[in-house]
Amino acid sequence: MVIGSGLAGLTFALGAASHGKVGVLTKGEITESNTTWAQGGIAAAVGEADSWELHERDTLIAGAGLCDEAAVRFLVQQAPEAISWLQSLGARFDSDGGDLSLGREGGHSRNRIVHHADRTGWEVERAVSEAVRSNPDISVFENTFATRLLMDEGRCVGVQAHIEGMGERIFTANSVMLASGGCGKMYQHTTNPSVATADGIGLAAAAGAQIANMEFMQFHPTTLFHTQMRSFLISEAVRGAGGTLRNHLGRRFMYDYDTRLELAPRDIVARSIEAEMKKHQTWCVYLDTTHLLEPQLTHEFPTIYERLQTIGVEMEKDWIPVVPAQHYSCGGVVTDLQGRTSIPGLYAAGEVSCTGVHGANRLASNSLLEAMVFARSASYACVNERAEGTGKIEPIHAISEAEAIRIRRSLQKTMTENVGIVRTFDGLQKAARVIKTLIGEYDRLPNAPYSQYAVEAKNLLLGAENVVAGAIARTENVGLHYNSDLGIIE
Numbered sequence: 001m002v003i004g005s006g007l008a009g010l011t012f013a014l015g016a017a018s019h020g021k022v023g024v025l026t027k028g029e030i031t032e033s034n035t036t037w038a039q040g041g042i043a044a045a046v047g048e049a050d051s052w053e054l055h056e057r058d059t060l061i062a063g064a065g066l067c068d069e070a071a072v073r074f075l076v077q078q079a080p081e082a083i084s085w086l087q088s089l090g091a092r093f094d095s096d097g098g099d100l101s102l103g104r105e106g107g108h109s110r111n112r113i114v115h116h117a118d119r120t121g122w123e124v125e126r127a128v129s130e131a132v133r134s135n136p137d138i139s140v141f142e143n144t145f146a147t148r149l150l151m152d153e154g155r156c157v158g159v160q161a162h163i164e165g166m167g168e169r170i171f172t173a174n175s176v177m178l179a180s181g182g183c184g185k186m187y188q189h190t191t192n193p194s195v196a197t198a199d200g201i202g203l204a205a206a207a208g209a210q211i212a213n214m215e216f217m218q219f220h221p222t223t224l225f226h227t228q229m230r231s232f233l234i235s236e237a238v239r240g241a242g243g244t245l246r247n248h249l250g251r252r253f254m255y256d257y258d259t260r261l262e263l264a265p266r267d268i269v270a271r272s273i274e275a276e277m278k279k280h281q282t283w284c285v286y287l288d289t290t291h292l293l294e295p296q297l298t299h300e301f302p303t304i305y306e307r308l309q310t311i312g313v314e315m316e317k318d319w320i321p322v323v324p325a326q327h328y329s330c331g332g333v334v335t336d337l338q339g340r341t342s343i344p345g346l347y348a349a350g351e352v353s354c355t356g357v358h359g360a361n362r363l364a365s366n367s368l369l370e371a372m373v374f375a376r377s378a379s380y381a382c383v384n385e386r387a388e389g390t391g392k393i394e395p396i397h398a399i400s401e402a403e404a405i406r407i408r409r410s411l412q413k414t415m416t417e418n419v420g421i422v423r424t425f426d427g428l429q430k431a432a433r434v435i436k437t438l439i440g441e442y443d444r445l446p447n448a449p450y451s452q453y454a455v456e457a458k459n460l461l462l463g464a465e466n467v468v469a470g471a472i473a474r475t476e477n478v479g480l481h482y483n484s485d486l487g488i489i490e
Contacts, residue, residue: 001025001159001173003146003200006033007121008350008371009179010128012339015379016177017137023171024138025161027145027452030129032195034181034351035368038121039235039303040105041113042086042372043365044079047102050110052076059366062107062265063359064479066213071356074337075366078373083114085372091127092116103300104240105364107265113365118235118301124368145452146199147396149176149207149346152389156207156346160393162450168393175385177378178204178333178341178348179371183463185408185456187326188416191220191233197456198463200352204333205462210342212354213331214463215470216480218362219421220327221269224320225284228311231325234287234304236364239263241300243289245273246319248282267361267480270324274421277323286319324421328367330358330480331470339378345387349375360479396455399445404454407438407461415464423471423483431468435461 002009002016005026013022026032045055055076060067083100087093093114094101103113116123132138143164150158150172158172180200184192204211222239224232239245239262247253257272258264264272273285289297294316298305305315313320332354339347349355350371357370399407414434418427439461448454477486 001171002177002179003159003203004033004179004181004350005030005129005140006035006179006181006350006371007124007128007368008375009177010132011372011375012177012179012347012349012379013132013138014128014135015376016382017135019383020137022138023173024132024140025144025146025159025171026140026142027199028195029142030132030140031125032193033125034192034196035121035371036125037191037193037233038368039118039233040237040365041103041115041120042083042368043108043112043363044083044114044369045076045110045112046080046083046100046114047110047112050112052079054109055079055112058108059357059363062361062363064361065359066478067359068356071337075357075370075373079369082369082372082376086124086127089127089131091124103237105236106239106260106263106269107363113237113240115237118237118303121368145455146180146203147455148394149203150389150391151207152387152391155344155387155389157387157389158391160391162396162452168396170391170393172387172390174345174387175382176346177339177375178346178352179350179375180352182329182351183460184326186411186415186460186464186467188412189223189231190326191223191231192326198459199456200333200348201463201466202459204341204348205466207343207346209346210334211332211466212334213470214329214466215474216330216358216360217326217419217467218266218328218330218480219270219324221266221273221324222287222322223325225323226311226321229307232307234320234322235301236266238287238289238301238304241296242292243287246286246288247276247280248286249280253285265361266364270421271482273324284321284323287322288319289315290317290319292316328362330360330362335374337374337377338381339374340381345385347378347382349378360481396450397443398448398450398454399442399457400448401451401453403445404451404457407442408457411435411438411460411464415467419468419471421482423481425472425483425485428468428472432472435465435468439465
């Protein structure tokens, strides 16, 4: 059984289907996932001037000394073959003279971003979902929300899930893949879609799985600051193509923060933007692409170009108002190179997992690659799993939607104010107290008719609890974790 229908979940399903029947549970439609929203691309050392060693070095530098080196090497060495596999499924990547057209993003020393214009995630999801739909050994259950992992003597033996219009059902399995995506909705401003509600973290935490590094929350430096299209992501590839950052005085301020300027790793760029906004007491900064030619912009960034036009922003004429927003969780359910978690029978891949690849900060465009590589590895490893338990339906505690709205908004406000790009010990302790109180309130509130929105609220609380606990325990500033009480990162 697979929980989630992003690239990780569907990759695992396609691999495991060679050895048996696979069921995919997704709480929305099959294409509703963070994968679909990914603009930039997939990092892979496939260019003539590139090598896996350089890709490995860049990943380790971005991870700020906390990467698992074996996991990084496994990832980068598998990258070219992963791209070929996607192409074999029909994924259409941009090419130039018969060779793959390779972009460049922050933290990369070479052009190595394989892409489909600025809709790479959409194209990848299209290819893998079509392959899944056409595979007779894979059954997809849409509008099916996983509410509990079935456990039998310490082993995961399946999933309890709520099927829209049918209620709670039991799905037993020899192995379960947790590929439920991210947790961005614990913040007020996120590039994530509405489905990113920490469901996998909630399920894993309730089952007792090991969870780590949740404090390393990546904020994308450049999301649109506009009332009509808040948090729309302006891909890092725009800066890779030459876009520059300016403050409200028109000054290119990245000269003050890092020698790599706009192509510094995301944590540095995001902190630089926040510092510049505080210095000048402004709500945003600006991404300047007016020096780039319109044909280049419309060719490389058609989605961004068209979306900006709908609000009257023309990339070749206007500066784009941008602000950082939560984007990606670098921590999660701890796995080995085969996707195994600390619970027998339970695997994890994609953003919900902590493979050790990202360390303290994810290198741009390594996420789709990680989802594929470790999900494929897990699909081979799970072949020998055998589970005997069946489990039984247990009631799920859901509160009223009115109370869930109140709790979710309180959580989002607390996380945004106290557990954002820059943190303090006082702020983190305040967040811990608020989250503990909200969890207690949720548990004490009376049962109400089942509501996915309400159960998601509990998952978000459990996810946030892990983020804050990790941030409090972290005694040095590294990568994405920056506590102003600890001083400046060297």
